[in-house]
Amino acid sequence: SSNSSNNNKMCEECMxxxxxxxxxxxxxxxxxxxxxxxxxxxLLLRIRGTPSARTGQVEEDDSTYGYFHGMNRRYQAVxxxxxxxxxxxxxxxxxxxxxxxxxxxxxGKLPPKWIVKGALKVIAFFAPQLDCQLDGPxxxxxxxxxxxxxxxxxxxxxxxxxxxxxxxxxLDNETLLGEASxxxxxxxxxxxxxxxxxxxxxxxxKHPLVDPTKVYTFEFLQHLVNFTELxxxxxxxxxxxxxxxxxxxxxxxxxxxxxxxxxxxxxxxVENTLWAFDIWHEKLFSTSLQYDD
Numbered sequence: 001s002s003n004s005s006n007n008n009k010m011c012e013e014c015m016x017x018x019x020x021x022x023x024x025x026x027x028x029x030x031x032x033x034x035x036x037x038x039x040x041x042x043l044l045l046r047i048r049g050t051p052s053a054r055t056g057q058v059e060e061d062d063s064t065y066g067y068f069h070g071m072n073r074r075y076q077a078v079x080x081x082x083x084x085x086x087x088x089x090x091x092x093x094x095x096x097x098x099x100x101x102x103x104x105x106x107x108g109k110l111p112p113k114w115i116v117k118g119a120l121k122v123i124a125f126f127a128p129q130l131d132c133q134l135d136g137p138x139x140x141x142x143x144x145x146x147x148x149x150x151x152x153x154x155x156x157x158x159x160x161x162x163x164x165x166x167x168x169x170x171l172d173n174e175t176l177l178g179e180a181s182x183x184x185x186x187x188x189x190x191x192x193x194x195x196x197x198x199x200x201x202x203x204x205x206k207h208p209l210v211d212p213t214k215v216y217t218f219e220f221l222q223h224l225v226n227f228t229e230l231x232x233x234x235x236x237x238x239x240x241x242x243x244x245x246x247x248x249x250x251x252x253x254x255x256x257x258x259x260x261x262x263x264x265x266x267x268x269x270v271e272n273t274l275w276a277f278d279i280w281h282e283k284l285f286s287t288s289l290q291y292d293d
Contacts, residue, residue, distance in 0.1 A: 041081015249287030
């Protein structure tokens with residue numbers, strides 16, 4: 001469902017979207033086409049262990065086949081499309097674009113501070129530019145859009161299927177910053193881009209500008225969140241963090257947009273949205289109803 005409204009109740013503008021579980025063939029994987037005020041494209045979402053988007057049946061996830069075979073990841077979101085042309089005077093800088101989660105009411109029960117501190121250290125290791133606010137009426141967790149994806153490609157035309165394996169580009173003209181790493185693995189090439197972009201982000205550079213004539217592909221991967229149980233697995237020392245107690249009836253989000261400094265760094269204004277989707281879980285539903293009435 002779209003999270004453009006502050007109200008979690010299903011609305012006329014909202015609809016259920018397909019979630020793939022990774023066991024589908026590439027040809028039968030479902031995508032969602034969308035358009036926002038700043039971006040037009042398609043979303044492919046895979047979450048390990050979820051019911052089939054086509055049959056509604058829960059399949060045994062023995063990890064012997066399918067997209068997640070041989071991987072520890074539990075989530076993949078691929079978004080591909082074009083930034084909308086707003087005119088030269090309103091050109092959008094990539095360093096103004098962020099992704100993450102931005103909530104409209106305070107968190108519920110937070111774990112002990114030492115667990116929270118340890119969890120943030122784990123997350124910050126993967127996202128050095130993490131902007132996180134856990135207390136207060138509007139919690140957030142925001143990172144730069146240019147360095148957060150595991151894969152980011154910029155092409156003249158869309159190349160290949162969204163369901164295919166994604167890789168960080170090897171050609172200069174297909175990279176975000178115009179310079180490709182000569183590393184042999186996609187992971188290492190992505191680290192090269194992340195480090196370079198984070199420097200631009202930290203210095204508040206206005207470059208690079210987005211190019212409305214190009215097709216951008218973003219791949220986001222996640223291995224810490226167990227979506228079946230709705231918990232973050234932080235290892236044997238820190239244990240598992242139950243998200244239902246924390247989220248206070250609010251869904252997880254797939255959100256990106258223009259950083260809104262005037263809105264206390266929230267991703268809240270519709271006109272600044274690149275994309276916005278909610279991931280609901282049955283453990284959130286009863287608490288959510290308390291706020292919908």
